[in-house]
Amino acid sequence: MTSGGALAGPFENEVTLSFEVNGRRVTRRGPGHLSLLRWLRDLVGVTDPKYGCGEGVCGSCAVQVDGQVVSSCIVLAAQVDGAKIETASGMCGDDGSLSGLQQAFHEHHAAQCGFCTPGMLMAAASLLEDGRHRSRDEIREALHGNLCRCTGYGPILDAIEAAQAGREATGPRAGSETKLVAG
Amino acid sequence: MSAGEIHSSKAEELRVVNQPLPRPDQREKIAGSTSYAADFGMPGMLHARLVRSQVPSARILRRDVSAARALPGVVAVFLGEDVPHNTVWVDVPGQTVRVAALRASMEVLATDRIRFHGEPVALVVAEEESTLARACQLVEVETEDVPGVFDPFEALAEDAPAVHESGNLLAEWNIDRGDLEEAFAKADAVVEGTYSTQFVDHAYLEPEAGVAWVGDDGVVTIRVCTQVVEHYRDVARILGLPESKVRVVAPYVGGGFGGKEDMTVEPYVALAAWRTGRPVRMQWTRDESLLARAKRHPMHFKYRTAAASDGTLLAEDIEIMADSGAYAYLSALVLLYSSVHACGPYKVPAVRMRARCAYTNNPPTSAFRGFGGMQVVFPYECQMNRLAAKLGLSPDELRKANALTRGDELPVGQPIETEVLLAQTIDAVREAAGPAPQPSRAGKLTGRAIASNFQSYGRCTWLNDSAAAWVGFQLDGSVSVRCGVPDIGGGQASSLAQITAEVLECPLESVTVYFGDSSLTPLAGTTTATRQLLMSGNAAHVAATLLRGYILHGVALELGESEESLELRDGEVVAVGRTVPITEALTMCRRLNVPIEALGTFFGPKGKPVEKELKTDRVFPDFTFGTHLCDVEVDPETGEVTIVRYVASHDVGRAINPLSVHGQISGAAVQGIGMALLEEITLDHGVNLTGGLFQYLVPTATDVPDIETVVLESGEGLGPFGARGIGEPPIGPPLAAVASAVADAIGAWVTDLPITPERVLKAIEESRA
Ligand code: FES
Ligand code: FES
Numbered sequence: 026m027t028s029g030g031a032l033a034g035p036f037e038n039e040v041t042l043s044f045e046v047n048g049r050r051v052t053r054r055g056p057g058h059l060s061l062l063r064w065l066r067d068l069v070g071v072t073d074p075k076y077g078c079g080e081g082v083c084g085s086c087a088v089q090v091d092g093q094v095v096s097s098c099i100v101l102a103a104q105v106d107g108a109k110i111e112t113a114s115g116m117c118g119d120d121g122s123l124s125g126l127q128q129a130f131h132e133h134h135a136a137q138c139g140f141c142t143p144g145m146l147m148a149a150a151s152l153l154e155d156g157r158h159r160s161r162d163e164i165r166e167a168l169h170g171n172l173c174r175c176t177g178y179g180p181i182l183d184a185i186e187a188a189q190a191g192r193e194a195t196g197p198r199a200g201s202e203t204k205l206v207a208g
Numbered sequence: 209m210s211a212g213e214i215h216s217s218k219a220e221e222l223r224v225v226n227q228p229l230p231r232p233d234q235r236e237k238i239a240g241s242t243s244y245a246a247d248f249g250m251p252g253m254l255h256a257r258l259v260r261s262q263v264p265s266a267r268i269l270r271r272d273v274s275a276a277r278a279l280p281g282v283v284a285v286f287l288g289e290d291v292p293h294n295t296v297w298v299d300v301p302g303q304t305v306r307v308a309a310l311r312a313s314m315e316v317l318a319t320d321r322i323r324f325h326g327e328p329v330a331l332v333v334a335e336e337e338s339t340l341a342r343a344c345q346l347v348e349v350e351t352e353d354v355p356g357v358f359d360p361f362e363a364l365a366e367d368a369p370a371v372h373e374s375g376n377l378l379a380e381w382n383i384d385r386g387d388l389e390e391a392f393a394k395a396d397a398v399v400e401g402t403y404s405t406q407f408v409d410h411a412y413l414e415p416e417a418g419v420a421w422v423g424d425d426g427v428v429t430i431r432v433c434t435q436v437v438e439h440y441r442d443v444a445r446i447l448g449l450p451e452s453k454v455r456v457v458a459p460y461v462g463g464g465f466g467g468k469e470d471m472t473v474e475p476y477v478a479l480a481a482w483r484t485g486r487p488v489r490m491q492w493t494r495d496e497s498l499l500a501r502a503k504r505h506p507m508h509f510k511y512r513t514a515a516a517s518d519g520t521l522l523a524e525d526i527e528i529m530a531d532s533g534a535y536a537y538l539s540a541l542v543l544l545y546s547s548v549h550a551c552g553p554y555k556v557p558a559v560r561m562r563a564r565c566a567y568t569n570n571p572p573t574s575a576f577r578g579f580g581g582m583q584v585v586f587p588y589e590c591q592m593n594r595l596a597a598k599l600g601l602s603p604d605e606l607r608k609a610n611a612l613t614r615g616d617e618l619p620v621g622q623p624i625e626t627e628v629l630l631a632q633t634i635d636a637v638r639e640a641a642g643p644a645p646q647p648s649r650a651g652k653l654t655g656r657a658i659a660s661n662f663q664s665y666g667r668c669t670w671l672n673d674s675a676a677a678w679v680g681f682q683l684d685g686s687v688s689v690r691c692g693v694p695d696i697g698g699g700q701a702s703s704l705a706q707i708t709a710e711v712l713e714c715p716l717e718s719v720t721v722y723f724g725d726s727s728l729t730p731l732a733g734t735t736t737a738t739r740q741l742l743m744s745g746n747a748a749h750v751a752a753t754l755l756r757g758y759i760l761h762g763v764a765l766e767l768g769e770s771e772e773s774l775e776l777r778d779g780e781v782v783a784v785g786r787t788v789p790i791t792e793a794l795t796m797c798r799r800l801n802v803p804i805e806a807l808g809t810f811f812g813p814k815g816k817p818v819e820k821e822l823k824t825d826r827v828f829p830d831f832t833f834g835t836h837l838c839d840v841e842v843d844p845e846t847g848e849v850t851i852v853r854y855v856a857s858h859d860v861g862r863a864i865n866p867l868s869v870h871g872q873i874s875g876a877a878v879q880g881i882g883m884a885l886l887e888e889i890t891l892d893h894g895v896n897l898t899g900g901l902f903q904y905l906v907p908t909a910t911d912v913p914d915i916e917t918v919v920l921e922s923g924e925g926l927g928p929f930g931a932r933g934i935g936e937p938p939i940g941p942p943l944a945a946v947a948s949a950v951a952d953a954i955g956a957w958v959t960d961l962p963i964t965p966e967r968v969l970k971a972i973e974e975s976r977a
Contacts, residue, residue, distance in 0.1 A: 056338055058338070059338075066247075067337075072243070072244075072247035073240030073241070075244070075246075075413070075414070075462070076246065076415065076491070077413045077414070077415070077494065077901075078494040078900060078901045079493060079494060080494070080900050080901065080902060082900065082901040082902055083413060083494075083901055085413050112240065113238075113239075113240040114239060114240030114241060115240075116240075117239050117240070121239065123235070123238060123239060127238045127239065130234075130238045131230045131234055131235055131238050132230050134230065134231070134234070134867040134868070134870070134871050135238075136234045136237045136238055137234075137697040137698065137699075137868075137871050137875065138237075138412070138413070138414070138460070138461060138462045138463040138464075138696065138697025139233075139234065139236075139237025139238070139242055139460065139462070139697065140244065140412070140413040140414045140462030140463060140697075141413050142237050142238055142240075143240045146238070146240075165909045165910050166909075166910060168908070168909040168910075169908045169909055169910045170908075171908075171909070172413060172901070172906050172908060173413070173909075174410075174411055174412050174413055174463050174465070174875070174879065174906060175463055175697050175871070175875045176871055176874060176875050177871075177874030177875045177876075177877060177878035177879075177912065177915045178874075178878065178909040178912065178914075179874050179914040179915055180867075180870070180871060180874065181909070182909070182914070
């Protein structure tokens with residue numbers, strides 16, 4: 026059994042694309058019309074970015090492309106060939122440990138069904154990246170493109186504030202989260 | 209901050225239960241490694257999609273699948289005739305006819321009649337997902353429009369087009385109690401109001417999805433996001449297989465809220481896998497989910513409330529009309545919930561209640577968090593706030609004076625058998641909220657209101673509900689729990705780990721829960737009706753308690769001590785003068801033929817079946833009570849409503865995991881606020897116009913404030929450790945709390961949902977006229 030649904034091919038408009046996904050170089054051939062989301066899920070087998078709407082509204086497919094958060098459902102994979110892609114699963118350390126932000130999500134019960142969580146983490150990570158202090162309302166504002174139907178958002182805001190406070194106390198941590206910094 | 213407070217009335221020494229422990233399932237979700245239904249695939253897997261009707265009411269004249277079958281990459285196209293038993297049956301409780309209980313049916317794939325926009329007509333199976341859209345277009349379905357009906361009142365008119373041959377009245381429930389006429393005659397105040405609620409979508413972030421395959425043992429397995437693994441029985445009936453040959457596996461579900469209670473993709477992926485012999489995946493698009501999956505029932509209410517000058521409630525005269533849409537699904541039960549809860553958490557001596565539910569050619573409606581018990585909070589609590597204003601009484605005192613207490617009876621005759629902390633929840637939200645809100649700018653209007661509610665937890669008592677769980681020690685002292693509970697994000701599995709760890713005195717980390725497999729885990733029933741903590745929670749408690757007894761028995765035999773002198777503590781059996789590590793105790797048990805595993809079954813409280821005329825003793829096991837407070841600011845120029853503060857308090861009996869309890873209340877309150885202000889499925893003569901989350905407005909982080917919670921623990925619930933269910937109850941109060949706060953701000957009532965800026969402006973205008 027595999028994760029994702031490996032496509033068989035050959036395909037019409039076949040293209041060969043190469044990405045660095047969570048630090049791993051992956052070259053695949055597939056249909057040229059695939060969104061980045063489907064490319065990641067169906068061809069690369071990285072399934073933590075989720076399909077929630079396919080139209081750029083819900084944020085559950087959010088990933089970082091060369092350091093920019095994008096809704097991967099509305100980006101053609103072929104448009105960003107060669108890019109460096111980070112997803113939420115790539116935030117974990119090599120030993121599977123959670124990053125500071127992920128740990129804060131865990132401690133503050135910021136995931137219930139967890140379906141929005143990978144996208145939320147990507148939005149939150151990029152918000153905290155520049156080190157500038159954000160108020161709770163600014164964090165709220167920054168999450169307006171990420172829907173959650175379970176938590177009521179409060180616990181997610183708690184987690185992001187706690188992660189921010191943790192960084193301010195200790196300085197940006199070396200390790201998994203700095204992997205997300207645009208490079 | 210949104211962190212909640214907890215007030216506990218009965219302290220008990222608890223080590224794992226009642227602790228705010230981060231849930232183990234969340235760790236995997238946060239690490240991005242949870243495999244949801246659509247994340248799973250198999251080698252050689254095919255893809256499937258439904259061809260759905262484009263019109264709401266029609267006769268099918270011709271279906272031609274030849275062009276679709278001829279498309280390269282298409283493996284099969286199925287029609288209703290290809291389904292061994294093309295019918296799904298639903299029991300409609302209480303609606304007896306002369307010969308037998310009423311049952312309603314719908315086709316798996318429609319063969320000759322279309323009753324709603326989006327009804328499945330054909331099933332296309334292809335090698336690649338990208339082929340499906342084209343293949344679906346090539347399926348020709350020729351139809352002839354048949355007059356439809358799109359309003360439940362019109363549906364019950366004499367000359368209305370019949371949605372089903374049985375007639376358009378699907379179900380009705382009545383309550384007659386006390387002398388209504390006399391009560392109204394002697395009343396000092398009568399408040400009359402009409403209210404309506406809208407079609408609402410569950411809008412969980414995870415659209416419906418599943419994979420089915422046929423194993424080498426001939427078993428059809430369906431791995432699907434569902435709240436009900438027991439649908440394997442329905443699939444077996446459809447395929448004509450023995451129930452033992454179909455298995456449903458529920459991975460962690462990306463939100464359910466009742467929308468994954470009925471079958472979604474199950475019959476289709478099962479049929480396709482069964483007929484092709486290959487694994488098949490189906491994933492609904494968001495549009496498809498918004499178009500065709502059953503919604504929340506729109507309801508129309510007429511309330512007349514009578515009271516004495518001191519506020520004592522004398523009577524309620526209530527009419528409810530619900531839109532069942534095109535098929536029965538769970539509509540009759542939803543309406544029963546509305547009926548039983550219709551008078552709110554109050555003593556009402558005289559009641560006349562008439563509830564009806566009609567078929568229309570609108571999208572079908574079925575289960576949605578709150579299940580009919582939440583829509584009625586809107587009218588009954590707006591009535592209470594209007595009554596308080598009319599009599600010049602405090603809304604808090606009015607509620608407290610009429611609140612149900614232990615020993616009182618509901619209008620249907622059900623006694624309240626546990627302690628009720630309704631008054632305490634009112635005080636709790638007032639205390640947390642403090643002084644009334646002030647306008648942020650000149651010209652803005654502010655308002656504050658409260659709304660209380662009660663909501664059953666556990667299934668109807670005549671349904672003979674039960675749940676089973678298995679708990680066993682591994683030889684190294686770690687613990688496995690097996691339980692058929694589907695986990696839809698509320699911590700259903702992890703709470704079993706907490707309960708087990710508490711009873712077996714072992715660390716939480718040493719307990720692993722296997723869940724949601726209809727063949728390999730003992731069946732625990734549906735994750736619906738706020739029943740799992742009550743049912744599977746108690747089953748795990750029973751099993752763990754049995755197992756603890758076994759271990760103590762084994763060690764007592766070995767040491768020649770009495771069982772009473774032994775205790776299980778911190779992973780050891782403590783005897784007089786010595787301790788036995790658990791691993792050693794297990795060895796003793798095995799040597800002495802004492803089991804180190806146990807199956808626990810919990811049976812729900814029983815009651816008599818209901819009839820149309822509701823007069824019974826006990827419909828539900830018990831209820832959860834609560835109160836919400838809402839502060840709004842309204843811009844009278846634009847009609848825009850901003851919720852500036854929101855406090856919710858419920859008596860949860862005992863919080864098994866306070867983090868989960870806070871999460872459930874916060875999430876439910878926001879879902880309720882969404883329904884109050886934003887959400888609506890828009891229809892035009894049955895045609896669903898809501899095409900995506902651009903149009904269906906789920907609250908975002910900027911639409912809602914933090915939900916402040918005050919959790920009360922009476923220890924009075926029927927669940928393990930005195931817990932009450934909390935999944936559904938907090939979605940009840942927001943509709944009335946928001947509407948009443950808006951009324952407090954603008955001095956006029958908006959009684960049709962959602963409360964849009966247009967409706968607010970109109971209400972302001974009318975009140976000035
Ligand atoms: S799936 Fe991409 S934004 Fe919703
Ligand atoms: S946790 Fe379920 S959608 Fe956010």
